[in-house]
Amino acid sequence: MLETRDLTVRFGGHVAVNAVSCAFEPGTLTAIVGPNGAGKTTYFNLISGQIRASAGSVRLNGVDVSSLGAPARAQAGLGRAFQLTNLFPNLTVRENVRLAVQARAGAGLNLWRIWSDRRDLVVRADEVLEAVALADKGDAFASSLPHGDQRKLEVGILMALEPQVFMFDEPTAGMSVDEVPVILNLIRQLKADKTKTILLVEHKMDVVRELSDRIIVLHNGELVADGDPATVIASPVVQQAYLGINPEEEVSA
Numbered sequence: 001m002l003e004t005r006d007l008t009v010r011f012g013g014h015v016a017v018n019a020v021s022c023a024f025e026p027g028t029l030t031a032i033v034g035p036n037g038a039g040k041t042t043y044f045n046l047i048s049g050q051i052r053a054s055a056g057s058v059r060l061n062g063v064d065v066s067s068l069g070a071p072a073r074a075q076a077g078l079g080r081a082f083q084l085t086n087l088f089p090n091l092t093v094r095e096n097v098r099l100a101v102q103a104r105a106g107a108g109l110n111l112w113r114i115w116s117d118r119r120d121l122v123v124r125a126d127e128v129l130e131a132v133a134l135a136d137k138g139d140a141f142a143s144s145l146p147h148g149d150q151r152k153l154e155v156g157i158l159m160a161l162e163p164q165v166f167m168f169d170e171p172t173a174g175m176s177v178d179e180v181p182v183i184l185n186l187i188r189q190l191k192a193d194k195t196k197t198i199l200l201v202e203h204k205m206d207v208v209r210e211l212s213d214r215i216i217v218l219h220n221g222e223l224v225a226d227g228d229p230a231t232v233i234a235s236p237v238v239q240q241a242y243l244g245i246n247p248e249e250e251v252s253a
C-alpha cells in the first residue's frame, strides 16, 4: 500500500534520512524506532509530504506521490496526527469532529448549513466522539480540553477522515498514565481493521512491543533493522540504543 524507495533528504551537508527503502502492508502496524535524531520524524515528514525528498520516492497504492504536497497526499489517503496542530481551538469538540466527517464525505466545510439534512454525518460524528471517549465533552471548546483529551480529539479527527494509512508520531507523549490506555485502545481498534496500514513512531518500548507487528529501526538516517518485534528488540542495535546495554560487554561479563 505504502512504499518508500531510496528515500533521502539532506539538510545542508547532513543526510537526515538516507536511502530508506521500505514497504508497508495493509493490516499491519509498523513501529519506527531509533535514538534521538535518528531521522524518524523526518521520515514521517517525507512520507506525509511536509518536506520534499532530495532523492527517492514515496508510492501509495503503486502511484508515485513524491511530487504532491501534504494536502494532496492527505486526500490520497495518508493520514497523520499532528500533535494538536490540526485542531480548531475555537470550535467545540463536536464541531472539530463534524468538520472532519464533512470533509471526508466531500460535503464542504460549512458547519452550519449541512447538518439538518445529513443525519448520517451527525451519527458518524457521534460514533467517533464515543470511540475516543469524548462524547460527554462534545460541547467544550477544543482549547479548553486538558492535553490528553486534545490528543484524543486529534485521533478522533484522524479517524473521521478515514485515511488508508494512519501515521502516529508519539501519540501518548505528554499524556497522564490513566489517559494512555485510551489511546492505545484506539490504535488497537484501528489495527482490527485489516484494510488499514498503521505507522507509529514511539519511544516507549512497552507500547511498541504491545502494539506492533513489525519494527523498523532507523539510526543516523539509515534503516538498520527490520523484522518481527521479538527479533528486533533483541537485536544489538536496539539493546544498545534503548537499554544502554553493550552486547559485547554482556557476552564477556
Ligand SMILES: Nc1ncnc2c1ncn2[C@@H]1O[C@H](COP(=O)(O)OP(=O)(O)OP(=O)(O)O)[C@@H](O)[C@H]1O
Pocket: 011, 014, 016, 034, 035, 036, 037, 038, 039, 040, 041, 042, 043
Ligand atoms: N529542518 C531541518 N533542518 C536541519 N536539520 C534537521 C531538520 N529537521 C531535522 N533535522 C536533523 O535531522 C536529524 C533527524 O531528526 P529527526 O527529528 O527526524 O529525528 P528523530 O529520530 O525524530 O528524533 P527524536 O526521537 O528526538 O524526535 C537530526 O540531526 C535533526 O537535527
